Amino acid sequence: MKKRTCIILLQAVLLMAWYGGPCAAAMYHDALGRPVKIQGRPKRIVSLAPSLTEILFFIGVGSRVVGVTRYSTYPPEARSLPRVGSYVNLNVERIISLAPDLVIGTKDGNEPGAVRLLEQAGLAVYIVNPRTVMETAETIERIGEICGVGARGRELGRKLRGRVTRIVRKTASLPRPLVFVQINIKPIMTVNETTFHHDVIRLAGGRNLAAGLPVTYPRMGIEAVIQRKPDVIIISSMDTGGAYERARREWLQWTQIPAAREGRVYLVNSDLIDRPSPRIVQGLETLARILHPEIDWGS
Numbered sequence: 001m002k003k004r005t006c007i008i009l010l011q012a013v014l015l016m017a018w019y020g021g022p023c024a025a026a027m028y029h030d031a032l033g034r035p036v037k038i039q040g041r042p043k044r045i046v047s048l049a050p051s052l053t054e055i056l057f058f059i060g061v062g063s064r065v066v067g068v069t070r071y072s073t074y075p076p077e078a079r080s081l082p083r084v085g086s087y088v089n090l091n092v093e094r095i096i097s098l099a100p101d102l103v104i105g106t107k108d109g110n111e112p113g114a115v116r117l118l119e120q121a122g123l124a125v126y127i128v129n130p131r132t133v134m135e136t137a138e139t140i141e142r143i144g145e146i147c148g149v150g151a152r153g154r155e156l157g158r159k160l161r162g163r164v165t166r167i168v169r170k171t172a173s174l175p176r177p178l179v180f181v182q183i184n185i186k187p188i189m190t191v192n193e194t195t196f197h198h199d200v201i202r203l204a205g206g207r208n209l210a211a212g213l214p215v216t217y218p219r220m221g222i223e224a225v226i227q228r229k230p231d232v233i234i235i236s237s238m239d240t241g242g243a244y245e246r247a248r249r250e251w252l253q254w255t256q257i258p259a260a261r262e263g264r265v266y267l268v269n270s271d272l273i274d275r276p277s278p279r280i281v282q283g284l285e286t287l288a289r290i291l292h293p294e295i296d297w298g299s
Contacts, residue, residue, distance in 0.1 A: 042102035171205025
């Protein structure tokens with residue numbers, strides 16, 4: 001293991017000598033409170049999570065991204081980029097071989113040991129940790145800053161916050177429907193108050209049925225859902241047909257549940273409500289329209 005680590009570090013030194021050059025450096029502090037020195041305007045960026053890939057393209061630096069993790073499928077341009085493993089199982093050697101001058105990772109998912117190896121190899125590794133919709137907008141601004149497009153990042157963050165504020169104001173005085181979010185079919189699983197799903201529900205003017213449960217992703221039987229009588233059921237899935245569509249139809253048969261009785265059982269793209277990317281605001285807008293059809297949302 002030690003020999004393998006030494007080889008990786010030696011590769012990093014050689015690649016940095018080949019690609020690197022003297023340029024002005026700036027110091028930033030990441031979500032872990034660590035100082036991270038970044039040499040000038042990063043030209044070769046590796047993203048360690050699909051959400052980060054989306055952010056980099058959103059702020060206009062997609063052409064500088066040289067590596068992404070598995071499931072980085074949005075925007076479509078990201079699909080052809082070199083893969084560096086999954087965000088929970090990073091390929092350190094592959095990342096180093098791409099000679100990045102900036103690696104952006106996430107506290108929620110990236111394995112700390114892999115991050116330490118990248119740091120030991122001399123790479124600039126900046127970690128983010130957004131936990132809410134608003135923190136996602138702040139993260140976009142920070143990434144814009146370290147990538148040398150701070151003004152654009154701040155403008156995009158401001159616009160996203162404006163869209164969130166519009167929804168909160170429109171729903172503030174209205175009754176808040178009880179919402180059950182299903183993220184898995186067998187077993188049935190939902191989400192508590194520590195998740196992005198919960199924050200989206202809250203901002204959209206709803207109440208999360210499982211908010212107070214102690215487990216982040218608790219299992220819940222049909223009987224328990226019937227007993228709690230949700231007004232709306234949201235099934236979160238990347239698959240808008242197949243098994244998830246069957247699950248939606250099955251819920252509609254349980255007419256003891258207000259959501260089923262009123263036909264308020266919906267499929268929503270999981271990427272829109274559980275990924276801390278710019279599209280989470282689109283997911284919030286989608287959910288707000290579902291929870292509050294009485295509002296004139298316009299276009």
